[in-house]
Amino acid sequence: MKERNFRLNLALIVLIALSVWWAKDRLNPYILRVLNTAAIYIVAAVSYNLVNGVTGQFSLGPNAFMALGGFTVALLMLPLPQKEMVYFLQPLIWPFNSFSLPQWLFGLSLILAGLVATAGAFIVGVPCLRLRGDYLAIATFGFGEIVIVLANNAISITNGALGIKGIPEYSTLPWTVGCAVITVLFIRNLVNSSYGRAMKAIREDEVAAEAMGINLFRHKMLAFAVSAFFAGVSGGLLATLITTVSPSLFMFTMTFNLLIIIVLGGLGSITGSTVTAIIFAVLQELLREVEAPRTIGPIHIPGITGMRMIVFSIMLILLMLFYRRGLFGKGEASWDGLFALPGRVREFFERLRRKEVKSWTRTGIESHDQ
Amino acid sequence: MDLSTFIQQLLNGISLGGLYALIAIGYTMVYGILRLINFAHGDVFMLATYFAYYLVGIYMLPWWLGITLAVLLAALVGMSIDRVAYRPLRNAPRISALITAVGVSFLLENGGIVVLGARPKGFPRPEIMGKVYTLAGASIIGVSVWVPVLTLLILAALLFIVYRTKIGAAMRAVSTDMETTRLMGVDIDRVISFTFALGSALAAAGGIMWAFKFPQINPLMGILPGWKAFTAAVVGGIGNIIGAMLGGLVIGIVEIMIVAFLPWLSGYKDAFVFIILIAFLLFKPTGFLGEPLKEKV
Numbered sequence: 001m002k003e004r005n006f007r008l009n010l011a012l013i014v015l016i017a018l019s020v021w022w023a024k025d026r027l028n029p030y031i032l033r034v035l036n037t038a039a040i041y042i043v044a045a046v047s048y049n050l051v052n053g054v055t056g057q058f059s060l061g062p063n064a065f066m067a068l069g070g071f072t073v074a075l076l077m078l079p080l081p082q083k084e085m086v087y088f089l090q091p092l093i094w095p096f097n098s099f100s101l102p103q104w105l106f107g108l109s110l111i112l113a114g115l116v117a118t119a120g121a122f123i124v125g126v127p128c129l130r131l132r133g134d135y136l137a138i139a140t141f142g143f144g145e146i147v148i149v150l151a152n153n154a155i156s157i158t159n160g161a162l163g164i165k166g167i168p169e170y171s172t173l174p175w176t177v178g179c180a181v182i183t184v185l186f187i188r189n190l191v192n193s194s195y196g197r198a199m200k201a202i203r204e205d206e207v208a209a210e211a212m213g214i215n216l217f218r219h220k221m222l223a224f225a226v227s228a229f230f231a232g233v234s235g236g237l238l239a240t241l242i243t244t245v246s247p248s249l250f251m252f253t254m255t256f257n258l259l260i261i262i263v264l265g266g267l268g269s270i271t272g273s274t275v276t277a278i279i280f281a282v283l284q285e286l287l288r289e290v291e292a293p294r295t296i297g298p299i300h301i302p303g304i305t306g307m308r309m310i311v312f313s314i315m316l317i318l319l320m321l322f323y324r325r326g327l328f329g330k331g332e333a334s335w336d337g338l339f340a341l342p343g344r345v346r347e348f349f350e351r352l353r354r355k356e357v358k359s360w361t362r363t364g365i366e367s368h369d370q
Numbered sequence: 371m372d373l374s375t376f377i378q379q380l381l382n383g384i385s386l387g388g389l390y391a392l393i394a395i396g397y398t399m400v401y402g403i404l405r406l407i408n409f410a411h412g413d414v415f416m417l418a419t420y421f422a423y424y425l426v427g428i429y430m431l432p433w434w435l436g437i438t439l440a441v442l443l444a445a446l447v448g449m450s451i452d453r454v455a456y457r458p459l460r461n462a463p464r465i466s467a468l469i470t471a472v473g474v475s476f477l478l479e480n481g482g483i484v485v486l487g488a489r490p491k492g493f494p495r496p497e498i499m500g501k502v503y504t505l506a507g508a509s510i511i512g513v514s515v516w517v518p519v520l521t522l523l524i525l526a527a528l529l530f531i532v533y534r535t536k537i538g539a540a541m542r543a544v545s546t547d548m549e550t551t552r553l554m555g556v557d558i559d560r561v562i563s564f565t566f567a568l569g570s571a572l573a574a575a576g577g578i579m580w581a582f583k584f585p586q587i588n589p590l591m592g593i594l595p596g597w598k599a600f601t602a603a604v605v606g607g608i609g610n611i612i613g614a615m616l617g618g619l620v621i622g623i624v625e626i627m628i629v630a631f632l633p634w635l636s637g638y639k640d641a642f643v644f645i646i647l648i649a650f651l652l653f654k655p656t657g658f659l660g661e662p663l664k665e666k667v
Binding site for chain 2: 123126131134135137138139145146149152256263306310312313314324
């Protein structure tokens with residue numbers, strides 16, 4: 001079984017790699033943009049879910065960590081002539097004004113982006129995670145606001161509110177999808193390890209977990225640091241995808257989007273976050289229509305900017321009130337579950353014919369743990 | 371720096387801190403009872419200023435009536451938020467209510483942007499707030515006199531309600547032990563509703579006075595004051611009303627002093643509040659007056 005699943009996983013990865021290789025030069029730029037965005041959302045959402053869903057700590061910090069990562073990559077990768085052009089208000093500080101990494105070191109810059117974000121995670125995490133209670137929420141929220149305040153004011157590093165323009169467009173499909181695959185694999189393996197079990201135990205009951213000898217602080221901090229690392233990477237990818245970074249890009253809205261993704265997918269489910277990240281990236285494009293002004297016959301409807309965010313916030317509240325488990329609950333899709341699916345469907349219809357089934361709930365692919 | 375400037379700045383700090391205190395009390399009361407960070411609290415603060423703006427500035431009601439109505443409306447909004455978004459989740463995992471709170475907050479902010487407009491609006495100022503008083507050679511604008519005085523009166527009224535009335539006793543009882551209080555025959559939901567109404571009314575009063583001080587209102591104006599007020603509640607000891615007042619004063623004074631004495635750091639004044647929060651969580655997580663939260667097994 002294990003052998004088979006490993007081979008199937010490998011085959012899936014090869015399949016993804018092949019389709020990425022096929023798609024990267026053939027699809028039109030708009031679709032590529034949506035796919036890239038979806039992959040970046042996967043990196044950010046799956047890692048965010050590690051803290052909020054798997055470990056049960058309420059962080060509101062991914063926008064801050066993405067900002068740290070985004071600005072790190074921008075500072076490292078922006079070509080020198082562009083640096084001189086962008087920083088006309090105040091010159092860029094040393095050492096960033098004296099070098100710029102070549103394209104083949106893009107991977108290194110992403111790792112550095114992750115490390116900078118992780119450093120930020122330690123600043124916030126160490127004071128908060130030693131304590132019981134929801135201090136993490138308020139401190140990470142504050143951290144997000146502060147990072148934006150700093151980015152607006154430290155003009156000689158971040159170029160203030162104008163932001164940094166002209167970052168080379170390195171985030172191609174192989175990079176974004178590659179990072180998404182690595183993130184999913186890494187976090188899946190972490191969740192299935194003894195560390196992951198400890199994290200889940202903390203989510204279910206901190207007191208009981210501590211009584212079983214789990215070091216609460218170390219496991220919470222591990223989840224938070226890993227999550228911040230990947231959030232930083234996703235920030236770096238985003239910077240090199242849209243080629244500009246500015247403080248307004250990393251406002252709280254970013255965290256809010258990720259929160260919707262992980263809640264809709266199911267808090268604690270990697271599969272859920274991955275699937276809904278893709279859904280969300282597409283949905284966001286479709287809902288752009290809502291905001292666009294349009295004329296239907298003689299009636300002209302002016303575009304309402306901000307409508308999308310209203311739809312999303314109502315969606316989040318309704319999800320929490322009426323559909324708290326999300327699409328996948330805490331479960332994961334697995335090969336075993338997939339192969340068992342036809343049998344389960346047959347069984348379902350069998351029982352339906354015998355009128356044993358009263359409700360349509362709990363039949364899908366969800367109930368299998370990997 | 372001479373003494374009179376220092377005293378002037380100290381008064382400014384106290385005046386700003388009083389407003390933080392008014393918001394912080396709403397956070398601390400709700401947290402004390404439900405262990406819930408009511409993220410929407412800062413947005414109720416924002417809504418109240420818009421209520422006052424429309425009632426007084428557009429519909430031309432007299433000030434006393436407009437402000438009273440705005441405060442009552444804000445209290446109603448606070449109660450409705452609890453009723454619709456938090457009460458159904460009382461027995462759900464705590465993280466669910468927190469997520470809903472973020473959702474409500476975001477809804478109010480973005481709803482505000484769509485319905486009220488993102489552009490800042492100029493808030494009208496009653497005559498008495500703009501009047502210039504001359505005191506011992508120094509001239510003081512009405513806002514700096516009346517805002518602290520009103521804040522003190524409101525805080526005194528709050529302390530009276532919490533410590534000298536029956537509903538206040540019920541609030542304190544619920545925050546000490548909800549289950550036992552329920553067994554004593556207290557209608558918990560009514561007490562919680564009242565707590566939300568009271569906290570929102572205080573935030574509304576704070577918001578309107580905030581708009582007297584800084585007469586520009588916009589739908590996102592509640593975010594930073596709200597967050598600073600929560601920090602004030604942590605600094606004072608979360609769950610403790612007098613602590614929230616103290617914490618508010620400390621945050622207000624620190625913020626004003628940084629702008630006054632280290633003007634080159636004034637762009638970073640919000641960052642100092644964050645440093646205060648981190649420092650307190652590191653070295654004195656119970657704040658000035660808080661007690662360690664009891665762990666219920």
